[in-house]
Amino acid sequence: MKMNEKRDQFLKKYSGIMDTHNRIPLDLYERYNVKRGLRNSDGTGVLVGLTEIGDVHGYIMEEGDKIPVEGVLRYRGIDVKELSKGFQQEKRFGFEETIFLLLFGYLPSSEELSNFNEQIGDFRELPDQFTEDMILKAPSNNIMNKLARSVLAAYSFDDYAEDISVWNMLRQSVKLIAQLPTMAAYAYQAKAYYYMGKSLFIHKPDPSLSTAENLLLMIRPNRKYKDIEAEILDLSLVLHAEHGGGNNSAFSTHVVSSSGTDTYSAIAAAIGSLKGPLHGGxxxxxxxxxxxxxxxxxxxxxxxxxxxxxxxxxxxxxxxxxxxxxxxxxxxxxxxxxxxxxxxxxxxxxxxxxxxxxxxxxxxxxxxxxxxxxxxxxxxxxxxxxxxxxxxxxxxxxLNIPEDLYTPIFAIARIPGWCAHRVEEIVSGGRIIRPAYKSVSPRVPYSSLKNRG
Missing domain, CATH: 1.10.230.10 (Cytochrome P450-Terp, domain 2)
Structure with a gap:
């Protein structure tokens, strides 16, 4: 949509006024002991919740002092380095078992993993007409925005979209986890065609392949990829899958879910958060x-x-x-x-x-x-x-992956963590998240229209 010059000049005229009226003096934050960014003055995060999903450890507190230590990341108590080493030594993909671990709280048996992979594979294709109506007819220059819109659109294809029972949230979670790579790949193909003048390739996902393999298959014109490419992409997905409840997108999931809203709204909010250049972007x-x-x-x-x-x-x-x-x-x-x-x-x-x-x-x-x-x-x-x-x-x-897909890959990796945090919030949260904001504006009497300058 082209900018309307007359309209935009009107808005630009008042943008400076708007900036002035929204700029709060920094000293007021100190006066009222505001935890900017929900962080304490020593850089530690304000404790606002509990989680069993991810543990991000980067320092220890000793007699009020913050002591730096080597970083450790655990998924459901398991060190991510050990998790990664385990499936790499066995020369198999690890993202799907990581999804299982984050959702259910333990590592699956061989039979459970096989059944879970089959379930994900069955969900990978998008509903009839979804690709054409929701992606190709409304392409976006930014794939993260297209992903958020696609997730919201998936609401319309779910007869039980508002049901927040645990089993239904699990069904929705597994389906979104399976379909997000397909949405991202098709959104990229649409952008490449409509915005970059390239040929359009819409490859169907293969239900027998891993998430990493399917993503490479769907973004490549010839559907070809090397084993090493899929293995490294799979490892990257595992490393990005979860990062505790305090990271911006997971916290967004908690905040939005605490209102009792549907899964699609919560995950779309998380995608919007992750897009930012100070987070996944x-x-x-x-x-x-x-x-x-x-x-x-x-x-x-x-x-x-x-x-x-x-x-x-x-x-x-x-x-x-x-x-x-x-x-x-x-x-x-x-x-x-x-x-x-x-x-x-x-x-x-x-x-x-x-x-x-x-x-x-x-x-x-x-x-x-x-x-x-x-x-x-x-x-x-x-x-x-x-x-x-x-x-x-x-x-x-x-790995010859287009830059447009860097942050969407982060979203594909992180959605299992978001879904796990959503279920945790619905089951254990129990209260809408509502922190306080103190008003620091002066009291101003109302003036009638005829008396305004």
Whole structure:
């Protein structure tokens, strides 16, 4: 839709006024002890709930002091490193058993996993006319928005959409988990056709294949992929599947679910949250930031030249001028992010086998240099580690996955965690989430229309 010049001039005229009337002085947050971002002054999160699904461990508190430690991520009590090592050593895909673990609370037996895989496979295809009416007739330039719309549209195809019994939420969850990769693949194909002038390919999912295999099959024109590509994509899905109840999208799921609304509304809200560049959208921002660094740093081996340009980014003089090094730092992890550590090793292996080792070394140099630069500029000795977004985009690029799909892949991976948190909120929450906001506006008497300036 083209912008209406007359209408938009009217709105732009008042945008400055709107900005002024919505800008709250920072000192008021301190005066009223407001936990901005639901974080305490020491950087720890405000405790607002309990969960048995995911455990994100990045520091310990000792006599009021925050002590940095190596990061650990657990799914239902199981260390994600051990989980990943287990299925990789057995040379099989792990995402489906991770879904089972997150939903049901334990690792499945061989028979349970086989039956569960069959159930997911049966759900992968979209309803009749869904692809044409909901995706192809209304393509979007942003696949995350198309995913949210598709999830909301799925409501109309469910005769029991409002039923929030546990069994029905489970049915809806498994169906959405199975169909989200199909929705994402078709949304990408629609964008490629309508916005990028490419040919349109709509491949049906194969119910006998894993989530990773199906996604690659549906986004490739020739349906072909290498085993190693599917294995690494599967690993990435596992590493992104869950991250505790406090991450922005999972918390969004809790907040929306606490109102008693339907599954489709809750998951669409989570997708909207994940889209943001400070959450799941950070993987695309990392890719764009690195492209910018490559253009402006002539010698990728020079610590001095890299440091100078990174300093410009932090000083808001380069890249998007927001002063952020995307992919560096985390709200919980301090010394390390276990997901980033695993992906980094895969990135190293892939780079070595695809003649992109110089690029990997640039990533590694930036990872090593940023903490020192940050401490020097901000006079802050807070530990700063690479998070999962720092290397994920690089891995996807080597796997020849389009940038448009980086954040949707995050959503495909994270929806099992969202669904588990939704059920947990409905079963155990019991109260609508309603924190307090203090009004700090002055009291103003009403004036009649004729007396206004």
């Amino acid at each position: 950070a993987n695309i921002q990392v890719a764009r930031m690195m492209d910018d660094i490559k253009k402006h740093v002539s010698d990728w081996k020079s610590d001095k030249e890299i440091s100078e340009y990174v300093t410009k980014i932090l000083m808001k003089d380069a890249f998007d001028k927001k002063g952020l090094i995307y992919g560096m730092g985390h709200a919980v992890y301090t010394l390390s992010d276990p997901r980033a550590e695993i992906l980094k090793e895969k990135a190293r292996e892939l780079a070595a086998s695809s003649d992109r080792m110089d690029e990997f070394c640039l990533f590694e140099k930036i990872e090593n240099l940023v903490p020192g630069i940050f401490q020097k500029l901000k006079n802050n000795d807070k530990p700063l580690c690479a998070n999962v977004d720092f290397y994920s985009g690089f891995v996807y690029s080597i």
